[in-house]
Amino acid sequence: MSRATRAFKVLISHPNVPAPALELLRSRGAETVICQSVPPSREEILRKVPGVDAIYWAHYQPLNAAILDAAGSQLRCVSTMSSGIDFVDIPEFQRRGIPLGHTPGVVRNSVADLAIGLMIAAGRHFHAGRTEIERSQWKIEQIDWMMGQEIRDSVIGFFGFGGISQAIAKRLQCWDVAKIIYHTRTRKENDGDFKAEHVSFEQLLQESDFLVVAAPLTNETREKFNGKAFDLMKRSSVFVNVARGGLVNQTDLHDALTTGTIFAAGLDVTTPEPLPANSPLLKLPNCVILPHMGTQTMKTTIEMSLLAANNILNAIEGQPMIRPAY
Numbered sequence: 130m131s132r133a134t135r136a137f138k139v140l141i142s143h144p145n146v147p148a149p150a151l152e153l154l155r156s157r158g159a160e161t162v163i164c165q166s167v168p169p170s171r172e173e174i175l176r177k178v179p180g181v182d183a184i185y186w187a188h189y190q191p192l193n194a195a196i197l198d199a200a201g202s203q204l205r206c207v208s209t210m211s212s213g214i215d216f217v218d219i220p221e222f223q224r225r226g227i228p229l230g231h232t233p234g235v236v237r238n239s240v241a242d243l244a245i246g247l248m249i250a251a252g253r254h255f256h257a258g259r260t261e262i263e264r265s266q267w268k269i270e271q272i273d274w275m276m277g278q279e280i281r282d283s284v285i286g287f288f289g290f291g292g293i294s295q296a297i298a299k300r301l302q303c304w305d306v307a308k309i310i311y312h313t314r315t316r317k318e319n320d321g322d323f324k325a326e327h328v329s330f331e332q333l334l335q336e337s338d339f340l341v342v343a344a345p346l347t348n349e350t351r352e353k354f355n356g357k358a359f360d361l362m363k364r365s366s367v368f369v370n371v372a373r374g375g376l377v378n379q380t381d382l383h384d385a386l387t388t389g390t391i392f393a394a395g396l397d398v399t400t401p402e403p404l405p406a407n408s409p410l411l412k413l414p415n416c417v418i419l420p421h422m423g424t425q426t427m428k429t430t431i432e433m434s435l436l437a438a439n440n441i442l443n444a445i446e447g448q449p450m451i452r453p454a455y
């Protein structure tokens with residue numbers, strides 16, 4: 130039987146939060162105040178948030194002092210329904226001592242699957258191939274047409290070696306890769322589980338055949354992948370980003386892809402999001418772009434929604450959050 134809790138109010142910032150999460154919150158005493166606008170409207174949130182005990186933030190708009198002020202001093206906790214929290218003013222939460230949760234961990238499998246999809250799609254010209262069919266330019270009679278890069282015998286590099294990178298590395302154990310390398314500030318103690326080697330940022334750039342970015346966006350990582358970085362990469366390399374668009378200088382990436390500095394890119398994340406339909410990146414034959422859908426599976430979305438709900442319930446019941454963000 131679920132634990133009974135004194136009634137409390139939770140603002141739910143999006144109308145499509147999966148029902149199991151809402152049911153869980155309600156079964157433990159929550160009155161849910163659900164915002165109805167899609168995309169979420171700041172005006173509606175600011176109108177509905179005053180007086181709530183908790184905020185369930187199910188989208189990526191700035192979560193900052195203005196929202197906390199509007200909520201009021203009775204606010205006890207907040208959880209995002211996301212792994213990344215680059216849109217949250219964390220120092221403001223710390224200053225006020227408001228517990229903040231997020232949902233890493235449960236996202237790793239669906240994002241890892243998608244990252245491998247992007248490695249193959251970009252390395253093997255999925256986008257250009259499709260376009261050539263549409264242009265009636267099917268040239269299979271040319272032996273060197275659509276020559277791509279294989280994962281087999283490749284050096285796979287990761288920028289960041291948390292749950293997502295490790296889930297990709299785990300999947301790649303049976304793909305006959307040459308080597309797995311990664312760059313993080315400090316070596317990960319469990320890297321031996323993946324036969325992965327900690328390397329410098331320069332080595333990562335120079336040695337990777339496929340370079341996958343799966344690290345948080347911070348002041349330190351912002352635009353880490355810029356012209357200088359792409360210049361150090363192999364001309365045959367495939368660059369994949371499943372983290373945040375802000376880690377990449379997109380103009381420099383566009384240049385690297387058009388000048389042949391790198392071979393191809395697969396992006397699930399861009400700046401801005403949504404990417405405008407006239408973005409020059411969309412015109413490139415060697416760039417596969419997806420609309421930030423790494424966690425868009427039913428299973429993962431439900432797991433994320435339940436984790437966010439449990440973060441809130443724990444805090445309301447005086448327990449540490451399951452996945453605190455600070």
Ligand SMILES: O=C(O)C(=O)CO
Binds near residue numbers: 210211212421424
């Ligand atoms: O959970 C997140 O932060 C995501 O970006 C999902 O793709």
